[in-house]
Amino acid sequence: xxxxxxxxxxxxxxxxxxxxxxxxxxxxxxxxxxxxxxxxxxxxxxxxxxxxxxxxxxxxxxxxxxxxxxxxxxxxxxxxxxxxxxxxxxxxxxxxxxxxxxxxxxxxxxxxxxxxxxxxxxxxxxxxxxxxxxxx
Numbered sequence: 001x002x003x004x005x006x007x008x009x010x011x012x013x014x015x016x017x018x019x020x021x022x023x024x025x026x027x028x029x030x031x032x033x034x035x036x037x038x039x040x041x042x043x044x045x046x047x048x049x050x051x052x053x054x055x056x057x058x059x060x061x062x063x064x065x066x067x068x069x070x071x072x073x074x075x076x077x078x079x080x081x082x083x084x085x086x087x088x089x090x091x092x093x094x095x096x097x098x099x100x101x102x103x104x105x106x107x108x109x110x111x112x113x114x115x116x117x118x119x120x121x122x123x124x125x126x127x128x129x130x131x132x133x134x135x136x
Contacts (some may be wrong), residue, residue, distance in 0.1 A: 011073075024084075
């Protein structure tokens, strides 16, 4: 299947995952929580692999693209999922998140750039997991 077709599917799946996460569909059972990460991991693997090429991200539009394209959406979903768990301040990231953040930070191409833009947008929230202070 051509990458542009796969890209349209991944965008739809990312939108569905964002919506399902917002509605707490993955919070009911341990199996549901595990399913979230299975879906996120598979989606990330596809999005980050097919998106290594593409137009560079214009600095003036970077946040808009990050909000609307797969790399940024993956970062947003992961941040929101983690933050909903109310991680204790200063104790680091909950299990399973650090490696996924590392994946987003180390990814190349447009999706990786947009993931980093989206993570930068919420640096304050991420930092609170590490430094022990809330509400800065």
